[in-house]
Amino acid sequence: MRIVVQKFGGTSLATAERRALVASKVSEAVHSGYSPVIVVSAIGRSGDPYSTDTFLNMVKGIHPDLPKRELDLLMSCGEVISGTVLVSTLNSRGLKAVLFTGGQAGIITNDDFGDARIIRVEPGEILEQLAEGKVVVVTGFQGVTESGQITTLGRGGSDTTASALGVALDAETIDIYTDVEGIMTADPRIVDDARILDTVTYNEICQLAYQGAKVIHPRAVEIAMQRNIPLRIKSTFSDAPGTLVTNMHPDREVGTDITNDRIIAGIAHTPSVTQLRVLTMNDPDIHLTDKRIFKAMALADISVDFISVQPEAVLYTVSDEIAAKAVSILENMGFQPDVVPSCAKVSIVGAGIAGVPGVMADMVEALSDAGVTILQSADSHTTIWVLVHKEDMVTAVQSLHKKFKLEV
Structure with missing residues (x-):
């Protein structure tokens, strides 16, 4: 059957x-x-x-x-x-x-x-x-x-x-x-x-x-x-x-070059997020402080994203609609977080990113030439993310699509 x-x-x-x-x-x-x-x-x-x-x-x-x-x-x-x-x-x-x-x-x-x-x-x-x-x-x-x-x-x-x-x-x-x-x-x-x-x-x-x-x-x-x-x-x-x-390429013919030269598959974006930056360098036990911050978010059923844990600070994003709740929790814990509202996450995605030099350089160059400020970045073996101001989101997506020649 x-x-x-x-x-x-x-x-x-x-x-x-x-x-x-x-x-x-x-x-x-x-x-x-x-x-x-x-x-x-x-x-x-x-x-x-x-x-x-x-x-x-x-x-x-x-x-x-x-x-x-x-x-x-x-x-x-x-x-x-x-x-x-x-x-x-x-x-x-x-x-x-x-x-x-x-x-x-x-x-x-x-x-x-x-x-x-x-x-x-x-x-x-x-x-x-x-x-x-x-x-x-x-x-x-x-x-x-x-x-x-x-x-x-x-x-x-x-x-x-x-x-x-x-x-x-x-x-x-x-x-x-x-x-x-x-x-x-x-x-x-x-x-x-x-x-x-x-x-x-x-x-x-x-x-x-x-x-x-x-x-x-x-x-x-x-x-x-x-x-x-x-x-x-x-x-x-x-x-x-x-x-x-799929993970396979069923239409490839005998003699076809099997090297995957497509580095980037597409550009994605997530609007309406808020960046929170919590300074932790003055706390006597930074490890305990980091744990307390994320535990508090979890107990409040707040989903966090774009996480960067540094020796002096913790950065992460939450959706705009629950940002006030997250800030209130942090303030009740004694923190004064730096808040950047109305941001957007823009991502380039491709299985060919891993191990290829220059992808981040091209991404930064495209955004810089377009006048887009990068607030934060992160990467994995298939994705590079940047956080930008929401008003720059469309420009960022368009410039990256052009830079990586995805229209071809």
């Missing part, structure tokens, strides 16, 4: 016309000899009577603090609605389809309501339905605990569902359908000549996703990477081939 997992987001299922396009993609897979498993996200936006936001507003209008367990029950309804609508659409076109919730599909999670992690997938029920020639539609974003409690998987949960099912079913590919035609070298709203990448590695797309690209969630990529199952990022609304995410 040749299995393909196809994931469709809410925008792909929002109207009858779009659902017809989805049905065509599913039908094409069936006629190509595949047994498709379809993962769906919730349809609707705030104001629509069937949207998750509408349900949430209704409940929170009664009482603002709904327990996480009950909140997950409500949050799981949107995918059930979209899945039922898609099954009806597929049936109307002569395709036999059946709907499974995450739990019915065998997705077992821990009990961290609202942000559950998948423990395992038991795909027996899905395989039985596929053996009968049916298209299996699965509600994304959700699973059940060992005791049968409904959970949701947090941000990017439907992508995660698709990858987990792809791994469990040993699918040939996992196709993530969106409203864009693939992974681009930069945000096309910022860079006019950004282009679609034919192929990226798992590591590259993980880093692009973590650094701000929102086409696929990095958790989904990490799961697919466990079994080297290729991911394809494609558009529901066109027949473009999209971007293939």
Whole structure:
């Protein structure tokens, strides 16, 4: 049995016309000899009577603090609605389809309501339905605990569902359908000549996703990477081939130069962050002070990023919306942090960065020539990050895209 997992987001299922396009993609897979498993996200936006936001507003209008367990029950309804609508659409076109919730599909999670992690997938029920020639539609974003409690998987949960099912079913590919035609070298709203990448590695797309690209969630990529199952990022609304995410290069011919000379795959950005700098050099026990700072942030459920621990100071960033809370905590601890609000993190990502001299020099040169001030920097084997003022973000992305010739 040749299995393909196809994931469709809410925008792909929002109207009858779009659902017809989805049905065509599913039908094409069936006629190509595949047994498709379809993962769906919730349809609707705030104001629509069937949207998750509408349900949430209704409940929170009664009482603002709904327990996480009950909140997950409500949050799981949107995918059930979209899945039922898609099954009806597929049936109307002569395709036999059946709907499974995450739990019915065998997705077992821990009990961290609202942000559950998948423990395992038991795909027996899905395989039985596929053996009968049916298209299996699965509600994304959700699973059940060992005791049968409904959970949701947090941000990017439907992508995660698709990858987990792809791994469990040993699918040939996992196709993530969106409203864009693939992974681009930069945000096309910022860079006019950004282009679609034919192929990226798992590591590259993980880093692009973590650094701000929102086409696929990095958790989904990490799961697919466990079994080297290729991911394809494609558009529901066109027949473009999209971007293939893999560690292999299946289209290379005999005699092809196998040296990867692409240093940079793309540019990503994350706006609206605040830099905090806490002086620690006057504290008698610097190691204890560093620990106290990060422990305090963790206890307050504040996510920190872009961390630099130095002998004289600790630097890190938080999102603008929680910066005041972080500053208040530090001040209550006796610190007077230096605060730089409204920053942006700009990243260059590429598997070819490691061990290549001059990449940072080129990055600094491009930003300097563009008049962009670097507030902080860091690097890994696939990524170099810089922190800039938010008003310089667009200029930074554009200048780096041009410097590394990503439009070619």
